Amino acid sequence: MTYPVIDGCDGLVPALDRICSNASEAxxxxxxxxxxxxRKAGKERVHVSSMLALGAVHHHLIKTRQRMKVGxxxxxxxxxxxxxxxxxxxxxxxxxxxxxxxxxxMMLRNEGLLDPAPTDExxxxxxxxxxxxxxxxxxxxxxxxxxxxxxxxxxxxx
Numbered sequence: 001m002t003y004p005v006i007d008g009c010d011g012l013v014p015a016l017d018r019i020c021s022n023a024s025e026a027x028x029x030x031x032x033x034x035x036x037x038x039r040k041a042g043k044e045r046v047h048v049s050s051m052l053a054l055g056a057v058h059h060h061l062i063k064t065r066q067r068m069k070v071g072x073x074x075x076x077x078x079x080x081x082x083x084x085x086x087x088x089x090x091x092x093x094x095x096x097x098x099x100x101x102x103x104x105x106m107m108l109r110n111e112g113l114l115d116p117a118p119t120d121e122x123x124x125x126x127x128x129x130x131x132x133x134x135x136x137x138x139x140x141x142x143x144x145x146x147x148x149x150x151x152x153x154x155x156x157x158x
Contacts, residue, residue, distance in 0.1 A: 001048040011046070016048065019036070020056055024064055035074075039099070047077075051091055058072065058091060058092035072095075073094060074095070074096045076096070102127070
């Protein structure tokens with residue numbers, strides 16, 4: 001989910017087209033899980049918003065009748081809050097890996113800023129539990145009881 005900085009603003013639409021095309025090719029090659037990742041973002045590469053890329057791929061796969069054949073996983077450093085995760089789920093994500101959160105907590109632990117220092121497993125379990133609680137709370141406020149209902153509840157538009 002990145003494109004070269006040198007392409008500037010004009011690189012966004014071609015990048016989205018490329019991401020959608022790559023997703024279709026992967027489905028045609030019988031992949032069942034697609035990971036949309038921004039890990040390659042840096043000085044030379046601009047990241048495409050995970051929500052924008054996900055929405056584009058989700059709708060492209062629906063239009064090409066391929067969406068039911070594949071799960072979409074978002075691996076993003078921009079996902080930091082429960083709200084971000086709820087939006088990604090609403091836009092069609094089947095799983096989310098907020099890698100920057102895990103890396104940040106591990107860095108804090110390694111620098112001795114967390115007392116007592118949690119293990120990797122404790123970090124994952126506690127964050128997973130807190131995230132699950134937060135997502136359920138948002139869904140409950142909307143009167144939605146299952147994640148599948150939340151994902152197909154069209155309150156978001158591109």
